Amino acid sequence: MMNFSDNKPIYQQISDFICNQILDKKWAEGGRMPSVREIAVLMEVNPNTAMRAFQTLQDIGVVENRRGIGHFVAEGAYDAVLTMKRKEFIETDVPQFIKSMKRLGYNLDDIKGFA
Amino acid sequence: MxxxxxxxxxxxxxxxxxxxxxxxxxxxxxxxxxxxxxxxxxxxxxxxxxxxxxxxxxxxxxxxxxxxxxxxxxxxxxxxxxxxxxxxxxxxxxxxxxxxxxxxxxxxxxxxxxxxxxxxxxxxxxxxxxxxxxxxxxxxxxxxxxxxxxxxxxxxxxxxxxxxxxxxxxxxxxxxxxxxxxxxxxxxxxxxxxxxxxxxxxGKIIFHKNIATISDTLSFEKVADDDNRFTLYSEDIFGGKSAILPKSLSNKETQIDLELLFSAVINQTESINSQFVKEN
Structure with missing residues (x-):
């Protein structure tokens, strides 16, 4: 089971999972995705919750629903996800990282070697 | 049904x-x-x-x-x-x-x-x-x-x-x-x-809501003691409070904490439900 530890709603955690598959190039553009049901079973969540994750990604053009066939990774999905996730990284992850860094008395130069 | x-x-x-x-x-x-x-x-x-x-x-x-x-x-x-x-x-x-x-x-x-x-x-x-x-x-x-x-x-x-x-x-x-x-x-x-x-x-159903509606209406956050935003319900936890806030006071959608929601609904039935009335 996926660990729903962070404080995002489950449907967003599922769409994050899908986005990561796309960013890692595990799911290619134009490729067929697992069904809503398969994702629901994999993550042990309500199928409506899984559907909401698909719907959210469909609304922003990352996922394409071909009626009666299934869901596919849309053309241009990689760039769309990358832009969205980069923005999220800068707005959410970086400030938290900087906060921890300062609390521990490090500056960016100390950290460089780890990147 | x-x-x-x-x-x-x-x-x-x-x-x-x-x-x-x-x-x-x-x-x-x-x-x-x-x-x-x-x-x-x-x-x-x-x-x-x-x-x-x-x-x-x-x-x-x-x-x-x-x-x-x-x-x-x-x-x-x-x-x-x-x-x-x-x-x-x-x-x-x-x-x-x-x-x-x-x-x-x-x-x-x-x-x-x-x-x-x-x-x-x-x-x-x-x-x-x-x-x-x-x-x-x-x-x-x-x-x-x-x-x-x-x-x-x-x-x-x-x-x-x-x-x-x-x-x-x-x-x-x-x-x-x-x-x-x-x-x-x-x-x-x-x-x-x-x-x-x-x-x-x-003896009554005091709360009956869809998960999507709940996460669109309420926000579940760990708040620091000096956070003075209005909370609908909160419980003390180590280092702060586990709180339910109106979604309008929060900038993010959060996962629903069912245990907290349950206690809130039992103890503050009116104020929790009133949040949903506004939505419509």
Whole structure:
């Protein structure tokens, strides 16, 4: 089971999972995705919750629903996800990282070697 | 699928367990029915299943009074009770005797779920452990394809892997024409599985909302002690508070903390519900 530890709603955690598959190039553009049901079973969540994750990604053009066939990774999905996730990284992850860094008395130069 | 109107019921005179309870349930959803010990969750399920009759008011399943116990109604309902007795026969024999009551019974699904749960279908049901018997009955329940599935504490007595299997089996079941009601205290076992929160307290349904609506309306956050935003409800935790805020005071959508929501609904029924009125 996926660990729903962070404080995002489950449907967003599922769409994050899908986005990561796309960013890692595990799911290619134009490729067929697992069904809503398969994702629901994999993550042990309500199928409506899984559907909401698909719907959210469909609304922003990352996922394409071909009626009666299934869901596919849309053309241009990689760039769309990358832009969205980069923005999220800068707005959410970086400030938290900087906060921890300062609390521990490090500056960016100390950290460089780890990147 | 289920329409309950003004249901009044009591086991003892002058002590009403339900007092004008109304609620409706639709297909396509898994409802989580929550309430304190003794609130009447099991009694409510018994009414829906036609095992108890209202003193006043009505309980309809697909437009028919469940207390009439019409065959056409009963073949649509499967009730998995928390406590049950099974006869000293094996799974096959049980199926042969009980499956004919459910015209849509799916034998392939039955075998599939039994296998998933690792239940030995050759043994007498009485020789199985409590957990195994429960898994047998869950398998049978799903295989009936009953459109209304009532489950009273389904994960009680299941071991850790079985709980996960239960979630997988439920997540994979076709909900499009089915309504599932799960009554439970094991919030953490099932919080990702239910998509509707229903709270029974003091004889009434005091909260009845879809998960998506809840996360659009309320925000669940860990707040620091010096955070002076208005909270609808909060509980002290180590290093701050676990709080419910109106969504308008928060910039993010958060995961629903069902335990906190339950306490909030019990203690602050009005102020929690008033948040939802504004939405419409």
């Amino acid at each position: 289920v329409t309950i109107e003004n249901l009044t019921f009591s086991f003892k005179k002058h002590q009403k367990l339900f007092d004008g309870l109304s609620m409706s349930l639709d297909t396509g959803y898994i409802y989580g029915l929550f309430g304190m010990n003794g609130a009447g969750k099991t009694t409510l399920l018994n009414h829906i299943a036609g095992l108890l009759f209202p003193k006043e008011g009505s309980c309809l399943v697909d437009g028919e009074l469940s207390k009439k116990r019409l065959p056409g109604t009963l073949q649509q309902i499967f009730f998995l009770p928390e406590q049950f007795d099974l006869p000293a026969i094996n799974a096959e024999r049980y199926k042969a005797m009980h499956a004919p009551f459910y015209p849509l019974f799916d034998d392939n699904l039955f075998q599939e779920v039994l296998m998933e749960f690792d239940v030995d279908a050759t043994k007498k049901l009485t020789e199985l452990s409590y957990g195994q018997r429960k898994k047998f009955l869950i398998s049978f329940a799903l295989a009936t394809n009953a459109r209304l599935l009532l489950m009273d504490e389904p994960t009680n007595g299941l071991d850790i892997p079985s709980k996960s299997q239960f979630r997988k089996v439920m997540a994979g079941s076709d909900l499009s024409n089915r309504c599932v009601v799960i009554s439970t205290h094991q919030v953490r076992d099932l919080d990702a599985l239910i998509d509707h929160v229903t709270v029974l307290n003091n």
